[in-house]
Amino acid sequence: MSAPKALVDTGFFKHLLPRFSLKTGIRITLNEDAGAVAFGADGRPAFRQGDQIWHFQGSDAAPALRFEDWLFSDVGKGTIEGFKPGGTQLFSTDIVVAAVEDVFEITGDTVLGEKVSLGKCGRCHVVNEQNKMKAIGSTPSFALMRSFDDWEARFTAFYVLKPHAAFTQIEDVTAPFAENLPSPISPIELTLAEVEAIVAYVASIEPADLGAPIQIQ
Template sequence: MKMLRTICALLILTAGTAAAQERHFTLQAPAALIENGFLRHLLPRFSLKTGIRITPGADPGNAAFGDEGIPVFRQGERVWHLSRTDGPYTEAFQDWLLSDIGKRTIESFATDGTNLFSTDVAVREVAVVAEITGDVAMGEEMSLKHCGRCHVVNETNRMNAIGSTPSFGLMRTFPDWEGRFLAFYALNPHPAFTQVAEVTEPFPENLPSPIAPLEVTLDEIDAIAAYVATIAPADLGAPVRSQ
């Protein structure tokens, strides 16, 4: 009987040990996250909270920090992602990283008083500014020649334009002014009387230009856009407010 009790106790102890060992998974992590002490800060706090042990290393594991998976934290301009196999322990780790306490743990890690990680993983948009390289002097000349028939270009033709058409200064206030000038020949009413060398088709024989055709090249259009870039947007004043 005593031996039977001993065997039962050993079986229970073995089962308990096996169960404890099962609450564990391996995490592949780059040397950069190991050597700076970040994982020594992060993983024990997760284990203390959940009872799940994680063994980090360079070899492939049940989960990995890298460039694939869901974004979990940022280090400078780099966003670290977590990829994982299906399972309750790796899922618990992912949920903890995305929780408030997990985020606070990530952001509290610091070296020499400097926090190295952030949980702001939103994609940062980089504004791309197009460089206008046309000939400004040519642009002013072409603007007065081709556009000055209808639009006020500058003081030179202020009294010779059509009053119902917007001035260059006014159009310079449009947020998409550059695109409008570079593709003006495709915007009404310009297609009816504009020919761009090697771009537009000739006018149909039954639909000739209603006025003297405006004939221009792509280089001249680039020059016009470069000139318009030098024009200060018109001061339209404050919006009208009703009393």
């Protein structure tokens, strides 16, 4: 086994390895060179030391696989957390990888977005009060869709969602309609800048108030 000096110097392996050997009869020794197993900055997250996460890398060798199974078992985790030099627990197996939330950056032109929405989307959807009486009643309004949790994704990629893909063309993005599958209606043709503008406009819309959930007695 190989491990960084900083980890070896804690005395951790004098605690860990004998307990594994006692359980399995397999003896593991530390080696400055690469070994069948290793701890370091790469591999499978194993345990935390403050802000430092130590990772484990193993091999397909049977003893290495046995050690990995034991290390990540409840017994192994308990052994890791049981290392308490001076009465202080040094390591924790409670490793929470924080998810990095994607920040949706809206950069489009809202004025252009309203104009394009009314001109290209307004024949089916109610965009705002200007086309309230000119849309198709069975299609959701922009205000209603703005209330959806995934509204950004819906508007950003609407042209690949049904039924839009059958009649929408985005310049330099979508492939031409197949000769045997022409658009069933007059095609909607947009640029990516216009799509971004639509998204920016929708972001400025007040979501529809759907009221409180229905209570069934």
